Amino acid sequence: MTDGQSIRVRLNGRDREIQPGLSVHELVESLDLNPQLIVVELNREILARGRLEEVEVSEGDQVELVHFVGGG
Amino acid sequence: MDPFVDPFDGPLRIADEEFESRLFVGTGKYSDNEVMVEAIRASGTAMVTVAVRRVDLDRTKDEGILFHLDPKEFFLLPNTAGCYTAEDAIRYARLARAAGFTEWLKLEVIGDETTLLPDTRATIEAAETLVSEGFKVMAYTNDDLITALRLEDAGCVAVMPLASPIGSGLGVVNPYFIREIKRRCEVPIIVDAGVGTASHACVAMEQGVDGVLMNTAIAAADDPVVMAHAMRLAVHAGRLSYLAGRMEAREIGVPSSPSRGMLD
Numbered sequence: 123m124t125d126g127q128s129i130r131v132r133l134n135g136r137d138r139e140i141q142p143g144l145s146v147h148e149l150v151e152s153l154d155l156n157p158q159l160i161v162v163e164l165n166r167e168i169l170a171r172g173r174l175e176e177v178e179v180s181e182g183d184q185v186e187l188v189h190f191v192g193g194g
Numbered sequence: 195m196d197p198f199v200d201p202f203d204g205p206l207r208i209a210d211e212e213f214e215s216r217l218f219v220g221t222g223k224y225s226d227n228e229v230m231v232e233a234i235r236a237s238g239t240a241m242v243t244v245a246v247r248r249v250d251l252d253r254t255k256d257e258g259i260l261f262h263l264d265p266k267e268f269f270l271l272p273n274t275a276g277c278y279t280a281e282d283a284i285r286y287a288r289l290a291r292a293a294g295f296t297e298w299l300k301l302e303v304i305g306d307e308t309t310l311l312p313d314t315r316a317t318i319e320a321a322e323t324l325v326s327e328g329f330k331v332m333a334y335t336n337d338d339l340i341t342a343l344r345l346e347d348a349g350c351v352a353v354m355p356l357a358s359p360i361g362s363g364l365g366v367v368n369p370y371f372i373r374e375i376k377r378r379c380e381v382p383i384i385v386d387a388g389v390g391t392a393s394h395a396c397v398a399m400e401q402g403v404d405g406v407l408m409n410t411a412i413a414a415a416d417d418p419v420v421m422a423h424a425m426r427l428a429v430h431a432g433r434l435s436y437l438a439g440r441m442e443a444r445e446i447g448v449p450s451s452p453s454r455g456m457l458d
Contacts (some may be wrong), residue, residue: 134249135248156453159260160258167287169317185250188246189247189259190293190332191246191247192221192224192230193220193222194243194273194360194387
C-alpha cells in the first residue's frame with residue numbers, strides 16, 4: 123500500500139513502485155519512451171493518446187505499454 | 195517508378211486501396227534492422243506486416259519497429275500474431291488501431307502450438323466483431339474453402355489461406371484447394387505462410403491468387419536482400435505465367451520441330 127512516498131502499479135506484467143501523482147504521460151516519459159510511438163492500456167481499457175496527460179496513475183493500476191515490433 | 199509494374203498486369207485492389215506489388219512481407223526474425231529495411235526495399239513490396247507487443251522495459255532504448263519503418267513510407271499492416279482466442283485477437287487489433295495510422299489488420303487466431311494452424315471458428319468470430327468496428331480485415335486462414343467463404347461473408351477485405359504452416363517453408367501443399375478458394379471467393383486471395391523459396395512463390399501465384407505474403411523465407415535466407423529480390427521476380431513471373439495461360443500438360447512427348455521435311 124502507499125506510504126506517501128510511492129504507489130504500487132502493475133506495469134507490463136511486473137509490480138513496480140512509482141511516485142504518486144504522476145500522469146500516464148509522465149510515467150511514459152520517465153521510462154524514456156516516446157508517447158507518440160506507443161499505445162497505453164490502463165486496466166484493460168485503451169487510453170487515447172490525447173488523454174495521457176489528464177489521467178493520473180493510481181495505486182493498483184494495471185498498465186500495459188505496447189508498440190509495434192517485427193512480425194509476419 | 196516500379197520497373198515491375200508492366201503493361202500485362204494491373205495493380206492489385208483491396209478494398210479502396212491499390213497496390214503496385216503483389217508481394218507482402220513480414221518484419222520478424224531479422225537479426226539486423228538495416229538488413230530488414232534493405233530487404234523490404236529490395237522486395238518492392240506494397241505492404242509490410244508488424245506485430246503488437248509489450249515494450250521491453252529492461253532495454254535502455256526503445257526498439258520499436260517504427261524507429262526503422264515510417265508508416266508514411268510503408269503501408270504497415272498490424273497483425274494479431276500470437277493470439278489464441280478471438281478475445282485476444284480483438285484486444286490486440288484495437289491496440290494496433292489506437293497507434294493511429296491504420297484501420298487495416300492482418301487477423302490471425304492460432305489454434306495449435308505445434309502446427310500454428312489457425313482456429314478457424316475463432317477467426318470468423320473475431321472477423322465479425324472487427325469488421326463491425328470498422329477494421330479492414332485481411333484474415334489468415336486454412337486452405338479451407340468453407341472457412342474462406344465464411345470470412346468473405348463476415349466482410350473481410352481479403353482472405354489469406356496458408357500455403358503450408360507458418361515458418362515451415364514447405365511451399366503450396368494443396369494447390370487444388372488454393373485454386374478452388376480463388377475461384378469461389380470474390381475478395382482478393384493472398385497466400386499467406388509456408389513459402390520457403392522463390393519457386394514456391396511462383397507456384398502460389400500460378401494458382402491465380404492475387405498475392406503472396408511471406409516473412410521467414412526472406413528473413414531466414416543466408417542473404418535476405420538477394421532473396422527478397424528473388425521473391426519479387428518470382429511473384430511477378432508467377433503472376434504473368436498465370437495471366438498468360440499455360441500450355442496443356444501431356445504425359446507423352448510432342449515434337450516442337452516439324453515431322454515433315456525430314457531427309458530420306
